[in-house]
Amino acid sequence: MTHPVRVEIIALMPTEAGCAVFLGDGSKVILFYIDPAVGLSINMVMSEQKPPRPLTHDLYMLTLQAFGAQVSRVVINAVDGDVFFARLILMAENEIMEKKIIELDARPSDCLAIAARAQAPIYVARDVWNVLEDRSTFLEQMRTDQEPDSGIHFDE
Numbered sequence: 001m002t003h004p005v006r007v008e009i010i011a012l013m014p015t016e017a018g019c020a021v022f023l024g025d026g027s028k029v030i031l032f033y034i035d036p037a038v039g040l041s042i043n044m045v046m047s048e049q050k051p052p053r054p055l056t057h058d059l060y061m062l063t064l065q066a067f068g069a070q071v072s073r074v075v076i077n078a079v080d081g082d083v084f085f086a087r088l089i090l091m092a093e094n095e096i097m098e099k100k101i102i103e104l105d106a107r108p109s110d111c112l113a114i115a116a117r118a119q120a121p122i123y124v125a126r127d128v129w130n131v132l133e134d135r136s137t138f139l140e141q142m143r144t145d146q147e148p149d150s151g152i153h154f155d156e
Contacts, residue, residue, distance in 0.1 A: 004075060004123035009112060011139060012043050021112065022139050023076075023122065030124070031135040032084050034109035042109075045116040057113040068094030071118035072101070074111040077125045079132065086111040 007023040007030075014020075019039025023030050041057050044050075054062065064070060069092035078085040086108040093099040115122050124132075 002126040004125050005129045007122050007124055009042065009046065009116065009122070011143075012039050012046070013142060014039065021109070022135065023124065024136070028129075028134045029136040029139050030129070030132045031138065032082070032108065034107075034112075038107075038109040038113055041113045042116050045113070057110070057117060060114060061117050064090065068092055069102070071114055071120040073121045073123060074108075074115045075123045075125060076108050076111075076128060079128050084108045084128075088114060 005025050007025050009021065010024040010029055011022040012019055013022075014036065015033065018033050018036045021032055021034055021039070021042075023032075038057075041055050044055070051058070061071075069090050072089040072091045074086060074088055076084055076086045086106055088104045088106040088111050090102040090104065091099065092102060112122065114120075
C-alpha cells in the first residue's frame with residue numbers, strides 16, 4: 001500500500017461559480033472548486049476571524065467535543081472527473097465507550113473546513129495525487145494578478 005500525500009491549504013480564491021481551493025505538498029499544487037459558503041468558512045479560520053455566532057462547521061466541532069471526539073485526519077480518496085471524494089476520520093473516547101475510530105464519507109470542502117478548525121492533517125490518496133495536474137504555475141499567475149486587498153487568502 002502506498003502512503004498518502006500530506007498537503008496543506010495553500011490558497012483560496014473566489015470565482016464566479018464558487019471558490020478555488022489550492023492544496024499543496026511543497027512540490028506540487030492541486031486545485032478543485034467548492035461552494036462559496038464553505039470557502040468563506042475555511043477562509044475565516046485561516047484568517048483567524050471569529051463569527052458572531054457559530055457557523056455550521058463550528059457547531060460540528062462543538063458537537064464532536066461534547067461527545068469526546070476529535071478529528072484525526074482528512075483523506076481525499078477519489079476523483080471522478082472534476083468531482084472529489086473524501087473521508088473524515090474521527091477518534092472518539094468518552095465515559096460511555098472505549099476508544100473508537102470512525103470513518104465518514106464527506107465532501108472534501110466540508111472536510112477542509114473541519115480540518116482547518118481542528119488543525120488536523122489533510123492527505124490525498126497517492127493514486128489520486130498522481131493523476132492530478134500540477135497547478136503551481138496557475139497559482140503563481142493568480143498571485144501575481146491579484147489586488148492587495150482582494151480578500152483572497154494565500155498561505156505563505
